[in-house]
Structures are given as C-alpha cells and as structure tokens.
Amino acid sequence: xxxxxxxxxxxxxxxxxxxxxDAFAPLRARRAPLSAARVRAAVRWxxxxxxxxGGLALVGRLGELSTVMAxxxxxxxxxxxxxxxxxxxxxxxxxxxxxxxxxxxxSLNDPATYMRWLRLGRSDPQDDLLDPATGMRRTVLGTxxxxxxxxxxxxxxx
Amino acid sequence: MTRPARQAAEGPDVDARGDLELVRAARTGDIRAFDNLxxxxxxxxxxxxxxxxKDTSAAEEIVVDTFARAHRAIxxxxxxxxxxxxxxxxxxxxxxNRRPRRNVSFSYLDDAPDDLAAxxxxxxxxxxxxxxxxxxxxxxxxxxxKHKIVVVLHYLNGLNLAEIAQxxxxxxxxVKSRLHYALRRLRTHLSAHPGLEFEPERSESxxxxxxxxxxRSG
Numbered sequence: 001x002x003x004x005x006x007x008x009x010x011x012x013x014x015x016x017x018x019x020x021x022d023a024f025a026p027l028r029a030r031r032a033p034l035s036a037a038r039v040r041a042a043v044r045w046x047x048x049x050x051x052x053x054g055g056l057a058l059v060g061r062l063g064e065l066s067t068v069m070a071x072x073x074x075x076x077x078x079x080x081x082x083x084x085x086x087x088x089x090x091x092x093x094x095x096x097x098x099x100x101x102x103x104x105x106x107s108l109n110d111p112a113t114y115m116r117w118l119r120l121g122r123s124d125p126q127d128d129l130l131d132p133a134t135g136m137r138r139t140v141l142g143t144x145x146x147x148x149x150x151x152x153x154x155x156x157x158x
Numbered sequence: 159m160t161r162p163a164r165q166a167a168e169g170p171d172v173d174a175r176g177d178l179e180l181v182r183a184a185r186t187g188d189i190r191a192f193d194n195l196x197x198x199x200x201x202x203x204x205x206x207x208x209x210x211x212k213d214t215s216a217a218e219e220i221v222v223d224t225f226a227r228a229h230r231a232i233x234x235x236x237x238x239x240x241x242x243x244x245x246x247x248x249x250x251x252x253x254x255n256r257r258p259r260r261n262v263s264f265s266y267l268d269d270a271p272d273d274l275a276a277x278x279x280x281x282x283x284x285x286x287x288x289x290x291x292x293x294x295x296x297x298x299x300x301x302x303x304k305h306k307i308v309v310v311l312h313y314l315n316g317l318n319l320a321e322i323a324q325x326x327x328x329x330x331x332x333v334k335s336r337l338h339y340a341l342r343r344l345r346t347h348l349s350a351h352p353g354l355e356f357e358p359e360r361s362e363s364x365x366x367x368x369x370x371x372x373x374r375s376g
Binding site for chain 1: 189192193196197200201203204205208209217218221222223225226229230287290291292294295298309310313314338341342344345348
C-alpha cells in the first residue's frame, strides 16, 4: 500500500486544525473598538458626488456667464474711455468756468464783489471786461433780458 | 456553519432580524438597521483586517471604510447569503491594498487578552500553549497570500468553503485545494518543532522503503 504525497492523515489533519484554532483563539477574542457613530461620521463626511447639470442648472450657468461677460465688457470699456477722442461738447464741458477779472476791473477784495463773482460767475454785470477765453457766454448767464410777452406782463390780453 | 457558531465567530448579535430584513430596513433610511449590521460583522471584519495588515489602526480604518462602502452600495447589495461574503471581500481587498509593515508577524503574546487563560490552567501550561500558538502563527505567516487568506478566513473567522470561494472569487474546489496545500505546508513547518508533536512528513520513497523493510522482516 502506498501513501499519496498530497494526502494528510486524518490524525494529522485533526491535530493541525486543533493547533490552528488554538493559535487563532487570542485573535478570535479580539473586539473592534469601534462604534457605529464612526461609520456614520465617515459616511457624512465623504465628499458628495458632483451634481448633475440639469436644464435649470444650465440656464443658471448661462446667466452667470452672461453676467460675467457684461461686467467684463463694462470694465474694459471703462478702462479704454479716457484714451478715446472726445467730442467738442465734451471739451466744452471740461473747460472750467473760471471768470477772472481783468486788470482794471472791480477788485475781489470787496466781499460783496467776491461773493458775486463766486456765486454768479461774474464779477460785474458789465461783462465786457471779462476775458473772452475763459468767460461764459451771456446766454448761459441769462443776460439776454425778458421776452416781449414777459416784458408786457399779464396786463396785455390777446 | 450554524447561526450560533457564526455569532460566536462574529461577535455579539444585537438584532434578531436577518440580514435580508436589516438591509431592506437600511434601504428605507433606518440607520439603526444599518448599525445592527455593523455590530453584527464588525469584529469579524476587524479580525481579518488585522490578520492581514497586522496593524490595529489600519484594521479599524478598514472596518470603517468597508461599512462606508456598504452604506453607499446598500441599494445594490444582495442581502441574506451574499452580504457577509461581500463585506469580507471588500475588507480583504482593502487590507491587501495596505501593505503590512515589514518584519511584522501575528502578534500573539503581546496582544493576548489576559482573561484567555483557563482557570484550571497553570501559568506554565498557559505559557506553553502561548508558545505553541506563536509557532503556529509564524508558520501561517510563511504561507503565500492565497493560502494564508484561506486559512485565516476558515480557522479565524469560521467561514465555510463556499463563502470563502465567494470572497476570493474562486471555485470551491480551488479553495479546498488551497486549504489542503496550506495544511500540508504547515505540517511540514511544524514537524521541525519537536514540542508540537508533529511527526516528520513521510515521503513516498521513504514510505516505500519502510514497507519493503517491513516486507522483508515479515
């Protein structure tokens, strides 16, 4: 009778299994020092999956994009505005309405004259003394006088 | 394996409901049902993870990670018979992804609970038993990963061959063959230790020679 090489005798197998069970007994007595709260926390703290881009989200995203583009265009145009050529009217607006009395005019040392010059932009009703380069036009100051019907007043009836 | 034996291997069961009912309840958002599944399989998974990684903190993380994955896949889980192998398969894969530290073997004496010594066992007997266990576990460490995991799952966690086959994704016959090969390897290693009372393995030629000698004498 020949014993096969890949066979274990029943006695050896029983003793091996007993030895293994005894050897694993301390490990089998181990308990995991964990509570379910740790798993709950791990599940809660995991990063959520990326949201799907639905129709509403797409509209919102397009709105955000158009707003960003509009703001960028405004900022860009604002940055280039000082370099653009200005029109004649804009140049006129940029002229400071400074009225400086010419030599020989009334002196600004007089407080009443100074206040008149400061508030009305002219130091004297006779503005022919003003410098035409910096002086304001008469139409602006309203020195053309009243119209005909204004001069006649309400007494004249049609 | 019977249910009481499973419970003895897995740890205390806190819910009388089966896995199928617990998984169904967990799918509806019953967190207590999921907690009961956790407490049912926590210790077994922890032991497998510890046996592979030999690191307590890594084993704890693997347990948490395993159940976190189970929570994510709760709708796809097939409960009842396949839940336990599924959990173990995840744990085994996670454990093998964490390579154990070098020169670390099964801790035995250092980590053994103090209350394992029987009341009627003398200190010398307890020490001798611990030494035998240490030698056996060292021999288990010499096995390859495929054979070692089969031994661990069968003798440490008490899983049967069919469940181990599901875990390692191999036929039952392959698992049986691996287990048998592992036992033979262990026998060869343990026969070198005289205190373990394993006789040296008889080879085919030696057996034939012995029979021929017996035939001459007879």
